[in-house]
Amino acid sequence: MNSAHDTETTQTTVTEDVIDLGIGHPGLSLLPVDLVGDSARAAFERGDPRMLQYGYEQGAGEFREALAGFLERTTGSPLAPADLFVSGGVSQALDLLSSLFTRPGDLVFVEEPTYFLSLRIFADHGLRVRSIPTDADGLDVDALTEALGEETPAFLYTIPVHQNPTGATMSEPRRRRLVELAEEHGFLVLADEVYQLLTYEGDAPGPFSRFIDTGRVCALGSFSKILAPGLRMGWISADGEILRRIVGSGFLDSGGGLAPVSSALLHAAVADGRLERHVAGLRAAYRARRDALVVALGAPPAGAPAGDAALLRVTAPQGGYFIWAELPEGTSAVEVLPRAREAGVGFVPGPRFSATESLSRYLRISFSYYDPERIAEGARRLLSVL
Numbered sequence: 608m609n610s611a612h613d614t615e616t617t618q619t620t621v622t623e624d625v626i627d628l629g630i631g632h633p634g635l636s637l638l639p640v641d642l643v644g645d646s647a648r649a650a651f652e653r654g655d656p657r658m659l660q661y662g663y664e665q666g667a668g669e670f671r672e673a674l675a676g677f678l679e680r681t682t683g684s685p686l687a688p689a690d691l692f693v694s695g696g697v698s699q700a701l702d703l704l705s706s707l708f709t710r711p712g713d714l715v716f717v718e719e720p721t722y723f724l725s726l727r728i729f730a731d732h733g734l735r736v737r738s739i740p741t742d743a744d745g746l747d748v749d750a751l752t753e754a755l756g757e758e759t760p761a762f763l764y765t766i767p768v769h770q771n772p773t774g775a776t777m778s779e780p781r782r783r784r785l786v787e788l789a790e791e792h793g794f795l796v797l798a799d800e801v802y803q804l805l806t807y808e809g810d811a812p813g814p815f816s817r818f819i820d821t822g823r824v825c826a827l828g829s830f831s832k833i834l835a836p837g838l839r840m841g842w843i844s845a846d847g848e849i850l851r852r853i854v855g856s857g858f859l860d861s862g863g864g865l866a867p868v869s870s871a872l873l874h875a876a877v878a879d880g881r882l883e884r885h886v887a888g889l890r891a892a893y894r895a896r897r898d899a900l901v902v903a904l905g906a907p908p909a910g911a912p913a914g915d916a917a918l919l920r921v922t923a924p925q926g927g928y929f930i931w932a933e934l935p936e937g938t939s940a941v942e943v944l945p946r947a948r949e950a951g952v953g954f955v956p957g958p959r960f961s962a963t964e965s966l967s968r969y970l971r972i973s974f975s976y977y978d979p980e981r982i983a984e985g986a987r988r989l990l991s992v993l
């Protein structure tokens with residue numbers, strides 16, 4: 608396991624006897640060695656040396672065309688290849704956008720709670736962070752309006768669909784209000800949609816790429832959760848002016864496009880429906896894992912309001928990787944964690960997801976990494992500690 612993502616594992620060494628439900632990685636059995644291997648063989652057999660050359664800054668045109676087709680088929684929203692940039696994944700995209708659109712000391716808004724490793728990227732850029740509350744419908748736009756009465760950020764970072772860690776999805780009216788506010792106040796919205804295609808019930812709202820023509824929105828996607836994080840590959844959809852800033856950066860001028868080999872390799876799998884079939888299989892596998900966790904925790908089914916599952920208040924998410932659970936008043940997840948580890952189970956305590964280290968009564972439980980039996984066993988161990 609690489610060091611960057613050891614932090615994602617509650618600093619627990621992954622051993623046979625600890626079921627670390629803090630791990631937010633795809634399950635090993637769900638990483639498609641055959642799909643990527645077949646694609647690689649096909650690409651190398653073509654023998655075109657240009658795949659090993661410096662790549663076009665925006666990403667290879669024919670790959671962006673295939674990607675736009677894939678995204679249109681899977682999200683139902685049309686997207687022009689010209690509005691896509693092939694990134695090195697969401698983490699790299701956040702780093703690049705922070706470099707290009709902020710200066711040290713600038714203010715950015717994040718959700719409370721938020722994806723904790725994004726906070727490290729913003730800290731690397733010397734950014735000041737202000738948290739905006741969220742609820743079951745995602746970002747609280749009234750609280751945002753109030754905050755905007757006091758100060759304007761360079762950008763607002765949101766995870767609008769199956770959020771990490773809460774699992775919540777931002778409602779359509781709030782999405783529209785957020786974009787209006789961005790236009791009125793002149794800040795950027797960075798929408799991190801890594802879980803957009805991992806919806807297990809109903810339909811997720813359309814992606815933020817629908818709003819890029821406002822010139823205020825960057826929609827960030829990734830192959831990490833739908834294919835393989837090891838590829839370090841994703842995309843940004845944004846309007847011409849923003850894309851010109853990205854593509855014109857010194858970083859890309861020097862090194863060229865970010866994923867020429869992986870793009871050449873995956874082109875056919877993205878274009879010919881194989882990736883789509885893989886994603887459909889992932890949805891079924893993750894749905895089963897989520898259900899195993901929900902049942903073992905004794906929580907109400909997805910879509911139902913939060914219930915008291917034994918000593919844990921839980922809302923089952925309709926997609927993504929995570930369940931966000933609340934402990935009773937006066938209980939701290941940070942204090943429970945060492946006892947949980949002794950019982951052979953891990954999770955990530957709430958303060959990790961807070962820019963102000965609050966949320967001590969919450970914990971994030973992941974259902975992505977283990978098979979349903981191990982997940983259920985992990986949940987039983989957790990309940991035994993509580």
Ligand SMILES: Cc1ncc(COP(=O)(O)O)c(C=O)c1O
Binds near residue numbers: 830
């Ligand atoms: C919300 C969110 N954004 C970004 C990432 C990392 O994305 P990538 O692998 O594309 O850098 C993760 C991974 O856990 C995540 O949950």
